[in-house]
Amino acid sequence: MIAETVCSAVSVAGLGIAVVTAYRKRYLAAARIAAYSLVPVGLVMTGVVGWLADTAFSPTAWAGFGVLGAAWGLFAVTRAVERRRGGTRAERKAAARGARSDAVAPTASAPSLGPATRPAAKPAAAPRSTGTGDDFSDIEAILKKHGI
Numbered sequence: 001m002i003a004e005t006v007c008s009a010v011s012v013a014g015l016g017i018a019v020v021t022a023y024r025k026r027y028l029a030a031a032r033i034a035a036y037s038l039v040p041v042g043l044v045m046t047g048v049v050g051w052l053a054d055t056a057f058s059p060t061a062w063a064g065f066g067v068l069g070a071a072w073g074l075f076a077v078t079r080a081v082e083r084r085r086g087g088t089r090a091e092r093k094a095a096a097r098g099a100r101s102d103a104v105a106p107t108a109s110a111p112s113l114g115p116a117t118r119p120a121a122k123p124a125a126a127p128r129s130t131g132t133g134d135d136f137s138d139i140e141a142i143l144k145k146h147g148i
Contacts, residue, residue, distance in 0.1 A: 003049050007040035014038075 014037020
């Protein structure tokens with residue numbers, strides 16, 4: 001009963017502010033204020049306010065919120081662990097199977113990697129950056145390596 005009275009008073013006050021705003025020739029803002037001020041009355045008329053009042057004082061409802069919170073916490077923890085591991089168990093198994101099958105061609109009897117035809121090139125030692133932010137020698141080395 002008190003919640004319905006408070007909601008009605010808030011709606012009447014909001015409509016009064018909307019009338020004053022419309023009097024000042026700000027019709028768009030007045031319409032928006034009127035829309036917001038009608039929400040509490042609509043909630044009272046649909047019974048949402050009564051349901052919330054009954055729920056707020058029910059120990060069973062609060063226990064239900066606790067169970068929902070625990071479920072949400074478990075869900076969040078499992079998602080965090082799953083992201084840290086790199087996917088679901090089925091995804092990890094599929095990736096492992098794909099990695100094993102890509103190592104050798106399916107019709108080959110021996111590994112497809114043959115002897116190297118040329119010696120492996122040694123990577124050039126990149127000069128160290130001094131940390132000042134003006135030294136772009138490492139970027140220049142990468143660009144020269146790619147022929148840019």
